[in-house]
Amino acid sequence: MFDFLVFSLTVAGIYALMALGLNLQAGYAGLMNFGHIAFAGLGAYATGIAFTLGWAPLAGAALGVLAAMALGWCIGRIGNKLASDYWGIATLAIAEILRTIAINEDWLTGGSNGISAIPSLFDGLGRPWSGLAFLGLVMLAVAVCALLCRRLGDGRFGRALRLMREEPQLAACMGYDLRSLKSRTLMAGAAITALGGSLYAHYMSFVSPDYMFPAETFLLWTMVMIGGVGSTAGVLVGVALVQAANVLAPFAREVLGFGSDVAGALRLGLIGLILLACLLWRSEGLVPEKLRKMP
Amino acid sequence: MFQFLIDALLRTADLALVTLGLSMLYGLVKFPNIAHVQYAMFGAYASYALYAAGAPLVGALLIASVVTGVLALGLHLLIFRRLLRAGPSISMVGSLAVSMLAIALMQGLAGSFPRMFKLGHTAPLTIAGAHISYTQFYFVCTTVVLLVLVMLLLFYTRLGRAMRALTNNAALANASGLNAERITFLVSFASGMVASLGGSMLSLSTGAHINLGNDLLLPVFAAAILGGLGNPMGAIAGALLIAVTETAVTNLNFGFLFGVDMKFLPVTYINAASFLILLLALLFKPYGLFDHEVRRV
Numbered sequence A: 001m002f003d004f005l006v007f008s009l010t011v012a013g014i015y016a017l018m019a020l021g022l023n024l025q026a027g028y029a030g031l032m033n034f035g036h037i038a039f040a041g042l043g044a045y046a047t048g049i050a051f052t053l054g055w056a057p058l059a060g061a062a063l064g065v066l067a068a069m070a071l072g073w074c075i076g077r078i079g080n081k082l083a084s085d086y087w088g089i090a091t092l093a094i095a096e097i098l099r100t101i102a103i104n105e106d107w108l109t110g111g112s113n114g115i116s117a118i119p120s121l122f123d124g125l126g127r128p129w130s131g132l133a134f135l136g137l138v139m140l141a142v143a144v145c146a147l148l149c150r151r152l153g154d155g156r157f158g159r160a161l162r163l164m165r166e167e168p169q170l171a172a173c174m175g176y177d178l179r180s181l182k183s184r185t186l187m188a189g190a191a192i193t194a195l196g197g198s199l200y201a202h203y204m205s206f207v208s209p210d211y212m213f214p215a216e217t218f219l220l221w222t223m224v225m226i227g228g229v230g231s232t233a234g235v236l237v238g239v240a241l242v243q244a245a246n247v248l249a250p251f252a253r254e255v256l257g258f259g260s261d262v263a264g265a266l267r268l269g270l271i272g273l274i275l276l277a278c279l280l281w282r283s284e285g286l287v288p289e290k291l292r293k294m295p
Numbered sequence B: 001m002f003q004f005l006i007d008a009l010l011r012t013a014d015l016a017l018v019t020l021g022l023s024m025l026y027g028l029v030k031f032p033n034i035a036h037v038q039y040a041m042f043g044a045y046a047s048y049a050l051y052a053a054g055a056p057l058v059g060a061l062l063i064a065s066v067v068t069g070v071l072a073l074g075l076h077l078l079i080f081r082r083l084l085r086a087g088p089s090i091s092m093v094g095s096l097a098v099s100m101l102a103i104a105l106m107q108g109l110a111g112s113f114p115r116m117f118k119l120g121h122t123a124p125l126t127i128a129g130a131h132i133s134y135t136q137f138y139f140v141c142t143t144v145v146l147l148v149l150v151m152l153l154l155f156y157t158r159l160g161r162a163m164r165a166l167t168n169n170a171a172l173a174n175a176s177g178l179n180a181e182r183i184t185f186l187v188s189f190a191s192g193m194v195a196s197l198g199g200s201m202l203s204l205s206t207g208a209h210i211n212l213g214n215d216l217l218l219p220v221f222a223a224a225i226l227g228g229l230g231n232p233m234g235a236i237a238g239a240l241l242i243a244v245t246e247t248a249v250t251n252l253n254f255g256f257l258f259g260v261d262m263k264f265l266p267v268t269y270i271n272a273a274s275f276l277i278l279l280l281a282l283l284f285k286p287y288g289l290f291d292h293e294v295r296r297v
Helices: A002-028 A037-052 A057-081 A084-104 A127-154 A156-166 A168-173 A178-204 A214-227 A232-256 A260-281 B002-029 B036-052 B057-084 B088-110 B134-156 B158-168 B170-175 B180-206 B212-226 B232-251 B269-284
Strands: B125-127 B130-132
Touching: A002 A037, A002 A127, A002 A156, A002 A178, A002 A214, A002 A232, A037 A057, A037 A084, A037 A178, A037 A214, A057 A084, A057 A178, A057 B269, A084 A214, A084 B088, A084 B212, A084 B269, A127 A156, A127 A178, A127 A232, A156 A168, A156 A178, A168 A178, A214 A232, A214 A260, A214 B088, A232 A260, A260 B057, A260 B088, B002 B036, B002 B057, B002 B130, B002 B134, B002 B158, B002 B180, B002 B212, B002 B232, B036 B057, B036 B088, B036 B180, B036 B212, B057 B088, B057 B180, B088 B212, B130 B134, B134 B158, B134 B180, B134 B232, B158 B170, B158 B180, B170 B180, B180 B212, B212 B232, B212 B269, B232 B269
Parallel strands: none
Antiparallel strands: B125 B130
16 A cells, blocks of 8 residues: 555656646647657657666666757747647647657667666665655655746746737737747756656656557646646646546446456546536636736 | 559548548637547447447448437537637647547447447459459448538538638628528538548448547548648548558558668558648648638738
């Protein structure tokens, strides 16, 4: 039970990192990124590939962050002249192309088997402590990133992003370079998300194309939308709620005696239902963003 | 060579009906409905259930398409109409949630194994050395007939003219006394019906499975965007273009590039081809190839 709790909290922490990355883009800047999981996938794969090359874990994480930032820059350039819904579909397509490459290029990614036996970071500490140490590391990363996001959101950069989201033409008139704003937001979000992906690969000691299913992006969207788009505290609340639903689904399966198909369906359906209910009745989320209104 | 044409035509038929509905509806509601491809999956399962219960095949397809049409209309009335008040991005995320729910529901009810139609085996039709099964042949014929019907409806009836007017300039059409609401209901119903027909005819050869909708998602969106979202005739042209490219990518022999006799791209790269076309289209023609909408400058 204790191990299970530590496991759930660690995974929740990793999801929190990815959701914070998405919130920078979708919350502050209003970018409809439906391929967000590609950044996490790049982080995870970079860690796996760095391990097969015999690099240090830190080098793997750095490689992942850099690759994700490069991808974020490219996506930002595509977004230059697209309407937001077209751009959302384009990001989805990019994530799917990356997943197809991960499945097919066996020599680099291990194909559909993925890369396994990636060492966890604290294996030397023994059974309960290694898990706890990892949890501590993840929580530290979440705290640092949450504070960073908050500072970024409340500062000049965040204000510019909100202005771009609400009144793009006004922002352009005031001399903001919208293209560079978008690119920089995407790169910042991508960096945090890739860090999460890299930690996930170490924690699961395994990386496979399954990490990049579009459903994972939608899970992150659910977390962000439930908690409150554009609010750091809201994102953390959303992550906690969705992760609780995730953790409880296997229990429901044991108690009610479902098959694994029904249990999987229950998990997906529950997330969809929460997301839909949230959009219909509380579209600003549980912890709404505080906007300063000019009189 | 002729086999290539047949393959491309079959793939076009797979995509055209679903794309057509998506594009028609987009013209009126102005948000890309991600759940639209799930109507195809739902229709496939409904047809299978009716067929397995003993209904004749054509009857099963028709009843399933009406049921799916009602479902699409219901979803529009209950969910999308409310979401649209909050704007297109919220509606798009909402359609995502509906899509997740639809998959979850079907997986819970029918499990994750494909359901195959038991149609019996017949010898394939052979035209000029190319093979095509009778089911596929009827599928292509039905699709062509349906597309012609929709085209006649769009260009030679009052309703079609009203629809085109609304797509081009909703405010002006509303001011001239068109009942936008009623037309949107009608098109919602029709798009659900057409998508269901497309999905269930596709499932005659591949079986009804829960990923049917997801597998269609990107090719269909690629086709619709290429054709200029909201332009039904463009949607069909887009579907044709995507189908030809996909078939070409898998049938081309890349051996000459590597100095070997035979070298083909892996089949799993088919999808990547359509995504790539989508990206290129968005980069160079952000509003599609056949866009005729007047934009503010």
